[in-house]
Amino acid sequence: MQCPRCHSTQIFKNGRRKNRQCYKCKQCSRQFLESYHSWSYSNDIKQLCLKMYFKGMSLREIERVTDIHHTTVLHWLRQAQSTRDQIAKT
Numbered sequence: 001m002q003c004p005r006c007h008s009t010q011i012f013k014n015g016r017r018k019n020r021q022c023y024k025c026k027q028c029s030r031q032f033l034e035s036y037h038s039w040s041y042s043n044d045i046k047q048l049c050l051k052m053y054f055k056g057m058s059l060r061e062i063e064r065v066t067d068i069h070h071t072t073v074l075h076w077l078r079q080a081q082s083t084r085d086q087i088a089k090t
């Protein structure tokens with residue numbers, strides 16, 4: 001976890017809002033929801049990206065189509081590899 005403004009990792013939990021964890025930066029006092037970060041795209045989007053990848057699209061192609069950064073997709077791929085059942089269902 002990093003602050004989206006100053007990239008400090010000095011952040012702390014600041015309650016929950018709409019079922020999402022809220023954080024606050026100790027350095028610049030910026031408040032943000034975890035949804036600010038790419039790992040909280042919806043599961044549907046995630047599954048779609050993984051599906052495209054396994055159909056043979058490259059990470060860059062997926063990035064062009066979905067506007068999701070290729071490192072985010074790569075992160076999901078790594079996750080999926082540790083929970084293989086997600087892949088098997090697609």
Ligand SMILES: [Zn+2]
Nearest residue numbers: 003006025028
């Ligand atoms: Zn900050």
